[in-house]
Every structure is written in structure tokens, then in C-alpha cells.
Amino acid sequence: MKPSLRQRLDQLTDRFEELNALLSDSSVISDNNRFRALSREHRDLEELVKVWGQFTQAEADIKTAEEMASDPSADKDMRDMADEEKRDAQARIVDYTNQLNILMIPKDPSDQNSAFLEVRAGTGGDEAAIFSGDLFRMYSRFAEKMRWNLEVLSESPGEHGGYKEIIARIEGEGVYGRLKFESGAHRVQRVPTTETQGRVHTSACTVAILPEVDTDHTVEINPADLRIDTYRASGAGGQHINKTDSAVRITHIPTGTVVECQEERSQHKNKARAMSWLAARLEQAKRDVADAATASMRRDLVGTGDRSERIRTYNFPQGRMTDHRINLTLYKLDAIMQGDMNELLDALHREHQADQLAMLAQENGG
Numbered sequence: 001m002k003p004s005l006r007q008r009l010d011q012l013t014d015r016f017e018e019l020n021a022l023l024s025d026s027s028v029i030s031d032n033n034r035f036r037a038l039s040r041e042h043r044d045l046e047e048l049v050k051v052w053g054q055f056t057q058a059e060a061d062i063k064t065a066e067e068m069a070s071d072p073s074a075d076k077d078m079r080d081m082a083d084e085e086k087r088d089a090q091a092r093i094v095d096y097t098n099q100l101n102i103l104m105i106p107k108d109p110s111d112q113n114s115a116f117l118e119v120r121a122g123t124g125g126d127e128a129a130i131f132s133g134d135l136f137r138m139y140s141r142f143a144e145k146m147r148w149n150l151e152v153l154s155e156s157p158g159e160h161g162g163y164k165e166i167i168a169r170i171e172g173e174g175v176y177g178r179l180k181f182e183s184g185a186h187r188v189q190r191v192p193t194t195e196t197q198g199r200v201h202t203s204a205c206t207v208a209i210l211p212e213v214d215t216d217h218t219v220e221i222n223p224a225d226l227r228i229d230t231y232r233a234s235g236a237g238g239q240h241i242n243k244t245d246s247a248v249r250i251t252h253i254p255t256g257t258v259v260e261c262q263e264e265r266s267q268h269k270n271k272a273r274a275m276s277w278l279a280a281r282l283e284q285a286k287r288d289v290a291d292a293a294t295a296s297m298r299r300d301l302v303g304t305g306d307r308s309e310r311i312r313t314y315n316f317p318q319g320r321m322t323d324h325r326i327n328l329t330l331y332k333l334d335a336i337m338q339g340d341m342n343e344l345l346d347a348l349h350r351e352h353q354a355d356q357l358a359m360l361a362q363e364n365g366g
Helices: 003-022 032-069 076-103 126-145 175-182 267-297 333-337 342-363
Strands: 115-121 149-157 163-171 184-190 201-211 226-231 247-252 257-261 310-315 320-323 328-330
Touching: 003 032, 032 076, 076 342, 115 126, 115 175, 115 267, 126 149, 126 163, 126 175, 126 184, 126 201, 126 333, 149 257, 149 267, 163 175, 163 267, 175 201, 175 342, 201 267, 247 267, 257 267, 310 333, 320 333, 320 342, 328 342
Parallel strands: 184 310
Antiparallel strands: 115 163, 115 201, 149 163, 184 201, 226 247, 247 257, 310 320, 320 328
């Protein structure tokens, strides 16, 4: 292992010990924002520091075994035992090195955040809208399995079911990091219920996953750049929904970005939700610009996240789902549509890690 990497790992270990002390400090505990930020940093470092400690212990075990084997007074049994302990420690070194390589991959600071889910019907008319409803249910069921909270912010129902568009906020630890590779075009192949000849139709939807951002510290939005309109919400909600202008539409004039929220009864809550979503949209636009600037310099096996990029096909007649970015085909479409997404998501994250490791090795001269 390179001396520079050892030095970095020792520094991170020192920082971890410092965090342990800070998190027991009464002044930190009383400051919710600081305590939360330091707790997250502590959690991010905990596994890395643990594995680094195991690595250094394995190195010490190798040294002890070598000293034992070279001791003139050691008999054959003692030397054989020392050789076995050395081989065991060397195997652990290899394992810990692989773990450290992954743990040292730079983390996306947004990975732990809650996220906004946007699903929109694309080509395919009514069938695309129905499929967007199926996708939304898939994500809803997965969120339920993960014990995340999902709330709909805005919806535009399709004429024959599903949604032309539906926007939701998914609240929980690590939502964005788990779902971020879902952004892109999702294609479905199946026989619509309205098809009398039994022919398979192809239609598509787009999905976007946007990390929720801290509007107090991350995004600066000039109130003068906003046009805020209120109107009466449509859809389910009983008599109350027709009597008050509780729905909120916010337009960010410089970019033309429009968000709206009508699901809450309170205009104040709808405005707060819409502002949070707007901040996420503006932050994502900045990320897209930055990604485009570096796209020619790096390759990403799990795709760019471009919403126009076809990432996945759901073939109902054959019961299979194919993710085109990593050439993964799973013959468990029914289970996936019921929210059983972990095998798929794990494969995407493993491929992403492998790609990042390859890029780090290239940057470090192999």
C-alpha cells in the first residue's frame, strides 16, 4: 500500500476519534444541525476506520508470525504454526485491501438524502400512461419494503388509468443513493387490454430521481426570480378541495422551471413542498451541467442518467426485465413490479463501484 494512502487512512482514523469526542460534547448535542452533520460524517467513516484497524492488525500478525518462525529455539511444529498464521493474515490483507478500495471511493454527498420521484408517460398514448402507473406502484411498494415514507406532490391521471405524470417525495435515509440509477427511459413490451388481435405493443415512460437538497445551506433562490400562483386543486379531496385556493404553482423565471403541489390541504404546506422540489430541480440542473462538462473525460457504466436514454425494457409476454446499461436480464418481472428490486439495484451499484475503482486505478497510474 502506498505511503500516501496509509497517511490518509491514519488521518481519517484521527478524525473519527475526534468525532467521537465531539458527539459527546454538550454544546454539539444541543446544536441539532451540527450534531446531525457530525453524526453523518461519523457514520460514513465508521466502517472505513474499522477495516483499516483490521488491516493494520493483520500486518502486525504477519510480523509476529515471521519473528516466531525465525526464532532459533522454535521447533518444527512451532514454525509450521507460524507459517499457517502468516498465510491466514496475508489472505486477510487481500480481503481488507479490497474492502478499503471500495470504502475509499468518493461518496456522493447526496446519497443519504431523501429524493423526488418523477414518472411521466412518453410514447405510446394510453398504454404509456398505464405503464407509468405500474412503475409508480413498483417504486411505492419498494419504498414500503424499505420503510420509507412516500407522499404524492402532484399527479395528472391518464384517461384510461395510470398517470400522464406523477411526482412524489420519498423520505428516508439513503433514498437517493439507492434509487439514483433509475433515471432514464423505461420501455414496456406487452399486449394492451384494449388490443383484440393479441399484438405486443411498445411504449415508454421517463423516470427522474432528484436528491432533496438543503435549501437553507445549498441552494440560493432569489425571491424576485419567482412567480407564485395559487389555484383550486383538482381531483379527489372532497368538498374542501373545491372551496380553497390551496394548490401552489411556482415558476422560476430565469430558467422557466415550473413546479406545483396540490396534495396538501394547507397552502403553506404545498408551497413548502413545491419550494423543496424546485430547489432539487435547480440543483439537478447544475449537476447536469457539471456532468456534461466531464462526460468526455470519464465513462460511466450505469449510464449518464439522461432521461432520454433508454435504460431498461420490461417484457411482459416473456416475464423478463433487461437493464441495457449492464446487460442484466432477470426472469422475475412479476416480483420486480411488486417492489422486489434489490437484486437489480445491487447489480447496478456493483457495476458502478467497479467502474469507479477502474477510474481510480487509472488516475493513480494503475
